[in-house]
Amino acid sequence: MDILDFRFDAIWNYRELFIRGLWITLGLTVVGYAGGLILGLFVGLGKLSKRKWVYYPAKYYVDFFRGTPLLVQLLLIHTALIPSIFGHSLGFFVSGAVALMLNSAAYNAEIIRAGINSIEKGQMEAARSLGMPHKTAMRLIILPQALRRMIPPFGNELIALMKDSSLVSMIAGGELLYAGKVVAGATLRPWEPYLTVAVLYLVLTFIFGKLISYVEKRFSNSYVPSPRKQRLSFGRTQAGG
């Protein structure tokens, strides 16, 4: 059985393909995630709106992108939406990034809505009772607290989106999984290329995971600055003064 005789030298020749795939996966993740955050904020606020003409479009948006498979969205965007707007394809990267962005925006919208709703009603009431208009209270009192609560789910979303980017291989995306597919086809060896792909995804997950737990610690549940953070800010004042 070939499981007993791995020959990773057989895929060493294709290393550039994997490296390129890694970069494309990273690029899709970063672009899709950043776009999804910004768009998600608007959709999430839309879902909190009392105005029907704001609320319903936001609601249907979320329902559609959470209720249909990402792969279907990707194919719709790549083969139908973009060609019918621009007259031709804009390449797999644009299609992939747009699909990931639109899709994750729907999930982010729900995170934002839930985060804002999770802040105790008393906070808004206390702010309003001081004479603060609703918008000001949202900006100064509710959002700063809600954003902290959104950090863990936003972290999960980042990892999920990174893994979802593998679907872009279905439109010959050139990302990590596609590299694996090409190499498996060329060498007729399935184990080594797909295992390599799996390990590389794991490495990415690990790195993103570290990043996320750093951010989570930085914005821990307590608002009281930890001694470490205090020391950092002392350092800064000393350097400044």
Next chain:
Amino acid sequence: MITIKGLHKSFGELHVLQGIDYEIKEKEVICIIGPSGSGKSTFLRCINLLEDITSGEIIIEGVRVNDPKTDINEIRKEVGMVFQQFNLFPHMRVIDNITMAPIKIRKMGKQEANELARQLLEKVGLADKANAYPEQLSGGQKQRVAIARALAMRPKVMLFDEPTSALDPEMVKEVLDVMKQLALEGMTMVVVTHELGFAKEVGDRVAFMDNGLLVEEGTPDELFNQPKNERTKAFFSKILV
């Protein structure tokens, strides 16, 4: 100073306030007592429109609060409110909790606001806590900060909704002492409370609310020592055993 005429409030089918008429004069301390669920909080929250009014009217210093033309934020600047659950802003230091509204709403200078906050903290006995975060304070301390925060807007009247009900017994006194001081200084106050001792000692008038109506009111002596209404008598006989 505050005139309430024929105030009704319903939550859907639930008719909570069933026609309240009341008059609060300047520098008066009104204590409202009554069984749980009788509508005391709702009454207080109607005064600064945290609940919208179903019918009737509330006039504060000649301004009809529930007139669509009235800017409710202008009213709320003059009406301070202290909540049972404190509702301090957890992401801000004590000093910022207090200065935020004067700076953002009254457009007070930062220096002046800080000065004011320090005076108020001194007054509530927490001068040393200016830089603490709310989570670092005891319940009694939180409530005293909440009082200082409301006072920083220089309101003409203060509403208290069971300000000591969420406190451990040993902290009740420190909060009541601050309120007593405030009453001595001539603040107009409406206090919903279960602290009959406070009502007796500090209240100019005490009103008994039951089932959405102010069934009896008078001086503390009248109400506590010679109640006329059967429901008032029944209430006292239940809690004074």
